[in-house]
Amino acid sequence: MSVAICTWNRADLLDKTLRRMASMRVPESVSWELIVVDNNCTDHTQQVLQRHVGALPLRIVTESQPGLSYARNRAIEVSQAEIILWTDDDVLVDEHWLTETLAAMRGLDAEVCFGSVHPWWETAAPPWFGDCLAGRFALYDRGRGAHLLSEAGQSGYGANHAVARSVYQRLGGYRTDLGVVGDKGGGGEDTELVMRAIAAGVRTAYAGSASVRHFIPAERCRKRYFRRRQWRGGSSQYRMLTQAGGGRRTILGLPAYMYRQHTREMVAWLFSNIRADRARAFQAELKLISFASLLRTAVFARYDTCTGKRGKQNPATDVNYQSPETLSEGPGDLKSVSHIRPLSASDARRG
Structure with a gap:
């Protein structure tokens, strides 16, 4: 199994993520690697990664094209495992996270699996927070058990999901016209892949015991x-x-x-x-x-x-489109490519 993390300028949080990863309990019978994709980091990410080389089965990979989807597709290309288990660079995994995910996928004969995501608040939950807003914070909890999911609307989030290589072989990778680019973009690359997978009849599971805690900074509580x-x-x-x-x-x-x-x-x-x-x-x-x-x-x-003309600020076609000043976080370019980069047979190696 490959565990994959794509990172961009979160060195200190990544350090905590990797420290927790080193405490996972993985049976000797399970072979695994940790792929970290550096997506053009300009902070001290590389120094953090070097500190963990001896403690984890770490493979450090770079992806020069900005964008989470490009980084995810790069991890798929370098992995040789049958399953890729994804998490983020601001997550604390449970010590049984990997084994519980693997057990659910095997037990339910699933090719995609989502685990539960719980909050890791930097300060405290905002006073207006409620259960109906959990998804806005990428929190996901359908109980402790494991079961199959029947539709895309029941699926979880990119911070805790596993996908069999066979799915990427059949459907291709993550759409590069979707997903976060640096600190911009609306995401959706993981959701779109799951929509394709479920539409294609891929068995998709939920494993509540495969849990993680996702960091929620104070700025996201506004x-x-x-x-x-x-x-x-x-x-x-x-x-x-x-x-x-x-x-x-x-x-x-x-x-x-x-x-x-x-x-x-x-x-x-x-x-x-x-x-x-x-x-x-x-x-x-x-x-x-x-x-x-x-x-x-x-x-x-x-x-x-x-x-027959292309508008200068067409949100549907102009990847450099920025939202109005009243809602925008500021100037900046979104660089993306409107296509899915499929995997070739040579890329889709089984480990």
């Missing part, structure tokens, strides 16, 4: 952070929506049901505020921001299609 993130995610959502296709009736390029759905969210936002239910009110607000961003992207895309 509402403004989530508002910005939801606005930035419109282009990624639109790409996934257009790929999914379907014969539904559309209005301005979006399925008609979405307008009904978000009318209900408007009502939910109103009544949640009346009831002073801060968590549900904020959840509804974020869904409305997300829809507004998605609608904006769809309108730009339709304009380009009708005129």
Whole structure:
């Protein structure tokens, strides 16, 4: 098995992640390696990695193309294992994390597996936090047991998931027009892969005992952070929506049901505020921001299609698009490539 971490400028958190990784209990019968992909780090990441070379079965790899999807695909290329178990550079794994994941995949004959993700708060949970917002913090808990998942909406997050090499052989890697680039981007590369996998009939499991704790810095406990993130995610959502296709009736390029759905969210936002239910009110607000961003992207895309011109700031096609100043984190370029880099037969070696 290969454990893989993609990292960008989180040297101190990565150090804690690797220290905890060294305390895992792995049976001698299980052969494993730890691949860390340095995605253009400019801090002291390399010094941290060198400190852990003797304590872990560490392979240090570099990926010069910025972007989490490129880094993930690089890890797939260098791995020779049958299963790649992914986590992040700001995660503390349980001592039985690897063995519980492997046991669930074998026991349920699954090719994809998600584990539970619990909070590692830097300070404390914000006063408006509630269970309905757990997914916004990439937290995921469906109990302690292990079972199969029947649809993509039940799946977890990139901080704790495993994928068999056979899946990458059949479906290709992570879409490079999705995913985080540095501190920008809306993510979604892991979700999109799981959508493809489940659509292709891949058995997908959940293993509650394969647990991790995910670092949540104080800055992510501010509402403004989530508002910005939801606005930035419109282009990624639109790409996934257009790929999914379907014969539904559309209005301005979006399925008609979405307008009904978000009318209900408007009502939910109103009544949640009346009831002073801060968590549900904020959840509804974020869904409305997300829809507004998605609608904006769809309108730009339709304009380009009708005129045959590419707008200078088309969120659907311009990878350097930045959100409005009121929601943006500041200037910067998003560099991405709108294609999936598939694996060749020579890349897809089994270990």
